[in-house]
Amino acid sequence: MHVFYTPDINADQYTLNEEESRHCTKVLRLTLGDHVFLIDGKGGFYEAEIIQETKRNVSLRVLNVQREYQKRNHHLHIAVAPTKNIDRIEWFLEKATEIGIDEITPIICERSERKVVKEDRLFKVITSAVKQSLQAYHPVLNAAVSLTDFVKQSHAGTKMVAHCVDGEPRQYISELIRPQEHYTILIGPEGDFSPNEIALTLENGFKPLTLGNTRLRTETAALAACFEVNYLNR
Secondary structure (H helix, E strand, O other): OOEEEOOOOOOOEEEOOHHHHHHHHHHOOOOOOOEEEEEOEEOOEEEEEEEEEOOOOEEEEEEEEEOOOOOOOOEEEEEEOOOOOHHHHHHHHHHHHHHOOOEEEEEEOOOOOOOOOOHHHHHHHHHHHHHHOOOOEOOEEOOOEEHHHHHOOOOOOEEEEEOOOOOOOOEOHHHHOOOOOEEEEEEOOOOOOOHHHHHHHHHOOOEEEOOOOOOOOHHHHHHHHHHHHHHHOO
16 A cells, blocks of 8 residues: 655645655556555545656546544643654654654753754654554644743643652553543653753643653653553543
């Protein structure tokens, strides 16, 4: 099954951009009459037929469309500190997209070793995972923001902050959420959130969260939270 990301599709015919057209004809070796599938990132899943090829573009005719394709019954937003090794956050984005996530925000914290992220690159990682896993909804990637600014924003549903401070009261995700709601989860950097940051999150309505007895890497913690929320919403 060959899938293309077409966020601007709005008619019964569509022309792939030059990059996707080249991939279609030169890499996949598709030709006139072949069927492909399109996703618009907003829940639309399309079956289409190649009706024209040029050196730079491939034109398609839409044969069938499904709306709200495999729409999830909840909304998950994970705000995670970007790791020093950006490959680890890319790994998280890929796997979280495959499992199911709606929104991601990189957050810059006091102990963050990476203060800048290239959002274009991260967006491409997400898009590739969307196509690979046949997701009709493209997760939203927000611009990086400081933790201080993020916690002061309005977030619907249950808000949680995962931290590793021993002796502090914390609960598991299963104890904090009800199915089919909105959830926002904060995941800190290597070295965890600072005491001041934890206090700030609690003051702004975030509930303290534990992901288990072992110390997890940032990207592992974020993926564990993603998996558990999806599992509890099955």
